[in-house]
């Protein structure tokens with residue numbers, strides 16, 4: 001089946017509400033979105049209300065994402081945000097399992113599974129990030145790490161929720177300012193393992209799950225990843241933090257997608 005093409009960015013702990021709203025508004029006004037393509041922007045929680053004000057009623061032309069969600073619907077979890085709270089702000093998607101959440105906030109695969117199930121049950125799309133560290137890669141267990149994250153993260157997900165799931169493969173060694181850019185030779189074999197993992201989890205439906213690549217992507221290399229069949233889009237940090245950079249990186253990746261075998 002034809003999977004949609006996806007492209008988006010995560011602002012991490014950057015931007016005021018006014019800055020996020022201005023970015024979103026300018027992006028929506030200037031970007032051309034081809035058919036079967038979805039764009040998304042994931043600002044900090046504090047920006048979601050301001051972005052909602054400029055995004056209007058769903059369906060949104062550019063999906064609005066949140067950077068985390070708690071698994072409980074409510075309760076004594078100071079500092080946390082529930083799926084219902086995100087739905088009340090018309091959020092379309094939640095990012096779960098980013099390497100920074102795993103590393104600095106000690107989120108485990110089991111925690112993430114609870115969050116995935118809560119988010120899907122509430123009707124949110126989930127972008128589940130998976131990726132191995134440099135150390136795991138050096139021991140030759142990158143693929144095992146990613147498959148473990150996938151199998152636990154998506155444990156007990158029902159096939160009926162499959163349309164809400166997308167996976168971001170983000171090798172930890174390639175993301176952020178200290179990251180080393182990966183090559184398609186690094187990325188494609190792991191993307192294929194993720195595809196097989198999805199098929200193992202959802203027999204007969206694994207081909208439906210979009211797989212995005214993220215890590216030091218910019219306009220110069222975006223198309224080299226998306227040319228491959230198992231890579232259905234890009235999840236970009238720094239290069240997409242200006243509207244011009246977002247659009248240039250999106251267009252370069254999309255070009256690779258339409259001209260490659262993907």
Ligand code: PEP
Nearest residue numbers: 175176214215216237238
């Ligand atoms: C990230 O941190 O998820 C990421 C993809 O960052 P960058 O594109 O800046 O490497």
